[in-house]
Amino acid sequence: MENDELKVAVQKARDGDIDVFAEVFESMRPVVTAIACRLVGPDDADDVVMETYLKAWKAVTKFNQRSSLKTWLYRVTHNCAMDFLRARKRRQDRTMPEDEHDDRTIADIADEAQATPDELLEKSETAAMVRAALDRLDENHRTTLMLRFSDGLSYADIAAATGVSIGTVMSRLFNGKRKLMKILRS
């Protein structure tokens, strides 16, 4: 959609045209789903995407068109994901008094990753090791690496999706790569 066309469409969405809203925002749904998936996990991603779109629908009236629409939507996604994670943590705190410390080794996780017959069939040893190493990375580094290399987002989009600056994204990518390599070589 051209820029002027997009502005008109956004204006219509602001005026309450839900069909135009759907038309404009549908193209961004795969990336929004990917962001939600990385931030809250695949099981809850759909809920976060729906919340994101409902929030965007409500707030599109306030979208001032100074930033890009997709950047704005990725920020909304990030906010919804954070709300979701906070709510989930509250629920977990009520049911699980204390988190168990994960002191598994990389080999243990790799073994677990290979434990199911389906995975053994479809994953190579390298793939399993990389997955296991990714699981050992901290949340921020893993999310940033995956948004970049799995979902192909730009630095600016990752920054909006994770609520940090572009500089932080670059630093997380650099350190994430370094840590991942270190885990895999240990």
Add this chain to the structure above:
Amino acid sequence: MNPISWPDIEMELAARQADVKVAEADRFWDEFRFRAGETHQDAADALPILVFPAWAKAAACLVAIIALTLMVTIRSDPMVAGNEIQSLDITASHSSVFVVNDDETMATIVWVSDMEINDAKGDGT
């Protein structure tokens, strides 16, 4: 086993895009329309209207009055005011008095001619 290189890792990361399952469009938008129908869009941001409370208005007036007073006081030249003779009372006998104001040097000269010092009462002025 050979050490895993970064390109291998990138390939594996790229393969994980398959983890993302985008909900089917019709189902998603049907649910969205239903739920959006239950909510209202936020009101667009309007220009803020400044409403001042009564105490703020009173305080502003007070500040304005004080400022005006200070401006008037500061503007009036104390030298000029001090040198201006409002009244003159010479108790000693004399023939004439000249009061000369020099605006340029902001000076006032009082010239009393033929004054008899011995006739003066008090301090003689």
